[in-house]
Amino acid sequence: MNLIFRMLWVIIRSFFMKRLDNGNYTSSLTLRVLPNDIDINFHMNNGRYLTICDLNRVDVFARSGLLKAMFKRGWIPVIAEHTMTYKKPLDIFQRYEVKLEVLRWDEKYFYMTHTFIHGGRVAAEGTSKGCVYERGVGVVSPDRAFAAVEQDRTK
Numbered sequence: 001m002n003l004i005f006r007m008l009w010v011i012i013r014s015f016f017m018k019r020l021d022n023g024n025y026t027s028s029l030t031l032r033v034l035p036n037d038i039d040i041n042f043h044m045n046n047g048r049y050l051t052i053c054d055l056n057r058v059d060v061f062a063r064s065g066l067l068k069a070m071f072k073r074g075w076i077p078v079i080a081e082h083t084m085t086y087k088k089p090l091d092i093f094q095r096y097e098v099k100l101e102v103l104r105w106d107e108k109y110f111y112m113t114h115t116f117i118h119g120g121r122v123a124a125e126g127t128s129k130g131c132v133y134e135r136g137v138g139v140v141s142p143d144r145a146f147a148a149v150e151q152d153r154t155k
Helices: 004-014 046-064 066-073 142-154
Strands: 026-032 075-086 095-105 110-118 121-134 138-140
Touching: 004 046, 026 046, 046 066, 046 075, 046 095, 046 110, 046 121, 066 075, 066 121, 066 142, 138 142
Parallel strands: none
Antiparallel strands: 026 095, 075 121, 095 110, 110 121, 121 138
């Protein structure tokens, strides 16, 4: 990930933020379009939006306890599907807010929405479907992931 400093900021920030409860998995980050985010048109590159969504997911992982559970067990997060609709460009140095909400989960996947907002208007919005994966075993069900988080909390 070429956003290492932003990711470190998100992880450090998560220690000072409210812990996320079961069922309320949301994240909101305020960021600025940096020179390494732009494309030839001097606005945020369409691929960068997807990478910024990773930062929201890291925030949710850290604040929910899932990050600790994944590291402890050697699990990795995987995005299986991601869509994004671009409505308004984010220009260089503009400040914006990006929000993530985990809407639901089933026996295999978590389903999330992502919204980029600038000046009170939606600049882009998308959805993603992701899971937790254990190498050599396969997908970790959300119920098993939640159980691992609870197990780690009680220790």
